[in-house]
Amino acid sequence: MEIELITVLMFGGMILLMLLGVPLGVVTGIIATFFILDFDRLNSLILITGRIYSFINTYVLVSLPFFIFMAGMMERTGVARDLFDAMSVWGAKRPGGLAAITTVVAIIMAAMTGVVGGEIMLLGMIALPQLLRMGYDEKLALGTIGAGGALGSMIPPSINLIIYG
Incomplete structure (x- = not known):
């Protein structure tokens, strides 16, 4: 799929969900999860969990x-x-x-x-x-x-x- 179509689908989905009254934090989570699972399957989820752990593990x-x-x-x-x-x-x-x-x-x-x-x-x-x-x-x-x-x-x-x- 081309990047232009992906962008239109993401923004369209965000606008649709926000018009339905879904909170913004939930909307971004739904959109991100949908597109991660749709395009890269489970490899991206492993990468994201590793990044979250390294971010939380920061001493500062x-x-x-x-x-x-x-x-x-x-x-x-x-x-x-x-x-x-x-x-x-x-x-x-x-x-x-x-x-x-x-x-x-x-x-x-x-x-x-x-x-x-x-x-x-x-x-x-x-x-x-x-x-x-x-x-x-x-x-x-x-x-x-x-x-x-x-x-x-x-x-x-x-x-x-x-x-x-």
């Missing part, structure tokens, strides 16, 4: 659960809330100051935890109610939290940079 990935644990501990102990309260004292009186402080807190938390999803969840629980209480538009508040949380993938120690490295 030991740090990932600790970053997630640290983000959970910051949320449970109230350190993140205290950090946000201390930073909001400096900028709450200026126009847009609380949004800028939220971004600064996101940068600090990204440098401490390295977990992007956990950081956005944490800021959503802590900063969003305070931003809405201070009269910020909901879209602006959510955009500030999302943009600040996205900085987590650029600041070491980032899980993404650890995996790519």
